[in-house]
Each structure stands twice: as structure tokens, then as C-alpha cells.
Amino acid sequence: MTKLKTDLLVIGAGSGGLSVAAGAVQMGADVVLLEDHKMGGDCLNYGCVPSKALIAAGKQAHIMRNGAKFGVANVTPKIDYAAAKDHVQSVISTIEPVDSVERFEGLGVNVIQERGRFIDANTVQAGAYEITARRVVVATGSSPFVPPIAGLDTVPYLTNESLWGLREQPAHLLIIGGGPIGIEMAQAYLRLGSRVTVIEAAKAMGRDDPELAGVVLERLRDEGLVIEEDAMASEVSGSAGAITVKAKDGRVFEGSHLLMAVGRAANVNDLGLENAGITYDRGGIQVDASMRTTNKKVYAIGDVAGQMQFTHVAGYHAGVVIRSILFGLPSKARQDHLPRATYTDPELAQVGLTEAQARETHGAAMEVARFELHENDRAIAEAKTTGFIKVMVVKGRPVGASIVGASAGDLIGIWALAIANNLKMSQVAGMVAPYPTLGEVNKRAAGAYFSPRLFENPMVKRVVGLVQRYVP
Numbered sequence: 001m002t003k004l005k006t007d008l009l010v011i012g013a014g015s016g017g018l019s020v021a022a023g024a025v026q027m028g029a030d031v032v033l034l035e036d037h038k039m040g041g042d043c044l045n046y047g048c049v050p051s052k053a054l055i056a057a058g059k060q061a062h063i064m065r066n067g068a069k070f071g072v073a074n075v076t077p078k079i080d081y082a083a084a085k086d087h088v089q090s091v092i093s094t095i096e097p098v099d100s101v102e103r104f105e106g107l108g109v110n111v112i113q114e115r116g117r118f119i120d121a122n123t124v125q126a127g128a129y130e131i132t133a134r135r136v137v138v139a140t141g142s143s144p145f146v147p148p149i150a151g152l153d154t155v156p157y158l159t160n161e162s163l164w165g166l167r168e169q170p171a172h173l174l175i176i177g178g179g180p181i182g183i184e185m186a187q188a189y190l191r192l193g194s195r196v197t198v199i200e201a202a203k204a205m206g207r208d209d210p211e212l213a214g215v216v217l218e219r220l221r222d223e224g225l226v227i228e229e230d231a232m233a234s235e236v237s238g239s240a241g242a243i244t245v246k247a248k249d250g251r252v253f254e255g256s257h258l259l260m261a262v263g264r265a266a267n268v269n270d271l272g273l274e275n276a277g278i279t280y281d282r283g284g285i286q287v288d289a290s291m292r293t294t295n296k297k298v299y300a301i302g303d304v305a306g307q308m309q310f311t312h313v314a315g316y317h318a319g320v321v322i323r324s325i326l327f328g329l330p331s332k333a334r335q336d337h338l339p340r341a342t343y344t345d346p347e348l349a350q351v352g353l354t355e356a357q358a359r360e361t362h363g364a365a366m367e368v369a370r371f372e373l374h375e376n377d378r379a380i381a382e383a384k385t386t387g388f389i390k391v392m393v394v395k396g397r398p399v400g401a402s403i404v405g406a407s408a409g410d411l412i413g414i415w416a417l418a419i420a421n422n423l424k425m426s427q428v429a430g431m432v433a434p435y436p437t438l439g440e441v442n443k444r445a446a447g448a449y450f451s452p453r454l455f456e457n458p459m460v461k462r463v464v465g466l467v468q469r470y471v472p
Contacts, residue, residue, distance in 0.1 A: 002129050004110075006032045008325060009124060009133035011116040011271070014041020016302035016314030017139030018099055023322045025108045032133065033104060034126050036115035040099035041141050042303075043311040044092060046161045051184060053091040055343055057084040058191030062223075062345070069383055079193045081169035088164060118272035121295055135297055135325045138278075138285060139314065140271065142264040142303035149176075151236040155243055157258040160185075166257075170194045174245055174255035176233050178204030180342040182261035183220070187344050190225050197253055198225065199245055201232040205342070209354045212404040215387060216344050228253065266304045289332040291321050299325070313338055336399075337420035341409035346387050349412035352400030352419050358392035367393045369425070369449035371441050373405045378436040382406070389445045391415065396424050401445075407438050414442045425449045 008024050010017045013035035025031040038045045064077040097103060101111045114127030124131045144159035146152070158166065160181055173189050175182045178200030190196045198204060204227050205213035221227060231247040236258065238244045245253045266284035279286040279294040284306025291299045299321045302314030316338065323331035339351035358366045374385035387405020391398050401415035418428055429446035433439045454460055 004032060004129055004131045006030045006110070006131065006133045007135070008032070009116070009131055009136045010034065010139060011124065011136065012041065012139035012141060012267075012302075012304075013039045013099070013104075013111075014139060014141045014302065014314065015043050015311045016141075016318050017041070017137065018104070019315050019318035020137050020139065020301070020322060021104060021109050022107060023318065024326060025104075027322075027326055029326060030110075031108070032110045032112060032131055034112050034114060034116040034124075036113060039101055039104075040096065042143075042161075044095060044099055046164060048311050049092055049095060050088045050164050051160070051181075051188075052343060053088040054084065054192075055184060055188045055345075057087055058188040059345060061193070062191045079169075081192060082167050084192060085164070085167060115270070117270065118276035118278070121276045122297070124272075133297075135299065137321055137325075138271065138293070138298060138300040138304055139302050139318075140267040140304045141314075142266050142284075142309055144260060145263045145265040146260050147233075147262055149233050149236055152260075155236050155238055155258065156240050157236075157243075157260050159260050163259060170255075170257040172197070172255035173257050173259060174199060174243060174253055175259045175261055176245065177261035177263070178227065178229070179207065179261065179263065180205075182259070183216070184343055185259060185261065186225055187220055187223070190220075190223055195255070196225055197255060198227045199231045199233055199247065199253055200227065200229050203229050205348070208342070208348060208350065209356070209402050211355075212348050212350075212402050215404045216342070216346060216348055219346060219386065220344070264303060264309050266306055268304060289334075290324055290330070291317055291333055292324075307333075308335060308338055308340065310338075310340060337416055339409075339412045339416045341412065343409060346384075346405045347403075347408035349403045349408035350401070351412050351416045352398065353392055354400060354402060355390060355392055358394070358400050362394045362399070365394050366399070367449065369393055369445050371445040371448050373438075373441060376436075376438060376441050376444070378438050378440070379406065381436065384438075389441050391425075391445050391449070393425055393449055396426065397422060398425060398428075403441075405438075405441075411438060411442060414439075 007029040008031045010021045010033045021031050021033045061077045064075050068074045104111050112126050116124045116126045119125050122132055172195040175186050175198045178198045186196045186198050233245050234248045235246040241256050243255055243258045268280045273280050277295045284304050285293055285300035287300050287305050291301050293300050301317035303309045320331045320333045323329050336352055341349040369391045371389050373379045373387040379385045384406035389403045392400040398418050403411050425446045431443055433443050
């Protein structure tokens with residue numbers, strides 16, 4: 001057994017772990033990084049990157065079918081599903097070197113491709129190594145959650161991990177789960193030529209503002225997606241190419257392939273967390289505001305910390321713990337400024353409080369500023385007028401923003417910045433956006449907050465009249 005001592009041990013080479021390792025080693029710390037599977041973690045290999053590449057392929061097919069409104073004849077695209085998957089792999093391969101063992105070893109990180117497991121409060125075993133570190137960061141991410149549905153263990157099914165190995169076009173894809181993963185993949189596969197049925201136990205996109213979710217779901221249904229809500233899957237049967245899902249209420253759904261998309265489970269098993277005095281449950285590792293676990297030498301970040309499960313959140317957590325570990329400075333994570341986006345067409349994005357949450361928290365003190373995309377000149381030019389933005393405002397400061405429409409995931413960044421820095425609506429209104437851009441909708445939403453104060457206020461008109469009369 002080889003014994004190692006290091007300043008920082010990182011367990012898991014997903015986006016959070018890689019950010020910690022790269023940042024720490026470049027600032028002078030001695031770093032050991034453990035990964036027993038693929039560098040880049042879920043995001044690069046099974047999540048954000050491949051899903052957005054497949055969505056892009058589906059979007060291109062949709063554009064070809066819908067050119068007539070621009071004076072370009074509609075055509076029926078010839079879809080080569082295997083080639084679309086080649087595009088996905090090409091995107092992964094292009095990004096892969098940034099997350100590779102070679103790059104991190106080049107930075108000075110000691111990368112050990114073994115699984116790490118705590119054997120006591122101060123020691124982690126990884127293959128032939130016993131490692132002690134001044135601080136440890138657990139960044140093991142999450143995996144697809146597969147519920148205990150009767151018969152599921154006898155039927156071939158896909159998850160977001162195994163989906164990317166599928167080379168044949170599904171004739172009819174059944175998706176259990178109507179959250180972001182299920183809905184994104186449903187639209188992508190629909191546009192690539194598969195029939196798709198989403199089977200959701202409650203309401204599709206049920207965690208989102210229902211007004212915004214309704215815009216997305218209406219578009220999906222118009223494109224031909226079948227969405228079955230209040231359909232709790234109770235039994236699965238069949239074989240490859242002929243799968244049947246039964247719901248508790250008696251509804252029966254038949255398809256060729258089955259994708260399980262009901263959520264994520266934190267990767268806490270087989271880490272020996274109990275040996276290190278680290279408290280955890282099915283939801284993840286228990287952490288305080290500084291992302292520190294019940295073992296004060298150990299931090300947990302990203303999905304495994306049981307908070308918002310997004311790549312950018314893991315990266316944010318990395319910055320929080322680096323400040324504490326490397327500089328010994330107090331550093332706390334917050335969630336109110338962390339955005340999220342669902343990359344359907346139209347996109348849906350949210351930061352801070354939704355309208356319902358803001359009303360519950362702030363009552364009558366909360367106002368909603370709203371602007372419709374059909375009033376934006378760029379959206380009109382590109383025929384992307386479906387959607388709107390609404391900003392929840394308390395005492396002149398945004399506490400939340402919701403956007404549905406083209407590029408919502410990009411547009412939400414301004415409001416994440418505003419909430420993170422406690423900016424006023426007047427500061428957003430003072431921004432000058434280039435014309436014509438979709439980015440103008442943010443400024444116009446801020447303007448909508450001030451419009452009644454300026455144009456419907458008798459005092460303003462009185463002051464203006466006095467100035468025009470008496471000021472030379």
C-alpha cells in the first residue's frame with residue numbers, strides 16, 4: 001500500500017471536482033484527484049453536452065420543415081439517426097481534452113484513476129493508495145434514479161447514461177418522467193422523427209411556473225408530442241421493440257423503447273462516509289452554508305450535496321470551497337441567485353423566486369414587471385415571438401425573474417447578475433442593449449416597472465409642465 005499526503009484530495013472528476021482541482025493546483029496547492037470512471041463526469045459524457053448536441057440536431061430538422069414563413073420552401077429532412085449520434089460524439093470528443101487526465105496532470109494534479117473510499121475520518125483508500133489530506137472535497141455527482149416499478153427489471157430500458165449508446169432510431173419512445181430531462185429529450189426525439197409519449201405521474205414540468213410551463217407544453221403538443229399527465233406508472237412488461245407501460249388508473253401505453261427520466265439520485269454509496277463521520281441520506285451529503293460536512297475536514301459540492309443539480313451550481317460550489325480551503329476565509333453558498341434553464345424550444349429559464357413564491361414571501365409589497373416577446377423587433381424578424389419575461393420586484397429590486405421564449409437561458413443571466421449583486425431595477429433600465437437584439441427584452445421589462453410611475457403619475461406631469469413653463 002502506497003501512502004500519500006496532500007493538501008487537497010478531490011473525489012470525483014465531474015465539473016465541480018475538476019473546477020476545484022484546477023483552481024487549487026494553479027494557486028499553489030498540492031492536489032490529488034480521484035476518478036474511477038470518465039473524466040468530465042455526467043455533464044460531459046451523459047448530460048448537458050450530449051443532450052444539447054442532440055437537441056441541436058432536432059432543431060435543425062425542425063427548421064427544414066418550417067421554412068415557408070421565410071420564403072424558403074418546407075422540405076422533409078432525411079434523418080440519419082446514427083449520424084446524429086455521431087454528431088453528439090463529435091461534440092463530446094471536442095470538449096473532452098479540456099477535462100482529460102493529460103490536461104490535469106499537465107497542470108500538476110496527481111490524477112489517480114481509482115474509486116475513493118473513506119476508511120476512517122482522515123484517510124481515503126483508492127486502489128493501492130492510502131491518502132491523507134488537509135482537506136477533502138467530495139464531488140461524486142448523481143446518477144439516474146430508477147423507481148421500483150413492477151416488471152422494470154425484466155424489460156430493457158434506457159437512462160440518460162445508456163441513451164447515448166443507442167444507434168437505431170426508436171420508432172416510438174416512451175418516456176417515464178415529465179421533468180426537464182424527459183421533456184428535453186422528448187422534443188429532440190420527436191423532431192428527429194420518432195413518435196414520443198411522455199408519461200408523468202403528476203404534471204409535466206410541474207416544478208416550473210405553470211404559466212411559463214404552459215407555453216412550452218402547448219408548443220410541444222402542437223408539434224405532436226403526446227403528454228399523459230396524472231399517469232403513475234405501476235407496471236412495465238414486454239421485450240425489446242415492444243414495451244408496455246401500465247398506469248395505476250388503467251391507462252396502457254405501448255412503444256418500442258423506454259426511457260426512464262424521473263430524477264437523479266446522489267452518488268453516496270460505497271464511499272465509506274459512515275467511516276468518516278459524514279452524515280448523509282438518499283438526498284445527498286449533509287452540508288452547512290460553507291459546503292462543509294459533519295466531518296470538518298471534508299466538503300461536498302455539486303449534486304452529491306443534495307442541492308440544485310446543475311453543472312453551473314457545481315462550479316459555483318467549487319468557488320465557495322476554494323476560498324475557504326486555500327485562503328482560510330469565511331465563504332458561504334447561497335441559492336437565491338442561481339439560475340436554471342430547460343432547453344426546449346421555446347426555452348424556459350428561472351432565477352430567484354417564481355411569481356407564486358414571491359407573492360407568498362412578500363405579499364402585496366411584490367410587483368410583477370412584464371414584457372412580451374411579440375413586442376421585440378428581433379423576435380418579430382426571426383419569427384420567435386412566442387413567450388414573455390416577468391420580473392418579480394420588491395422595493396425596486398428584483399427578487400426573481402422568469403423567462404419563456406427563444407434564448408431564455410441566455411437572457412436570464414442579467415437577472416442572475418442583478419440578484420447576486422442586489423442591483424436595482426433602475427440599474428437594469430439604465431443598461432443600453434444593442435438594437436435589434438433579444439437582449440432588449442430585459443431592459444424593456446425593467447422599463448415596464450417604471451412606466452406607470454412615469455406616465456401615469458399626475459405629479460410627474462405637473463413637474464414637467466412647470467419646467468416647460470418656467471425654466472428658460
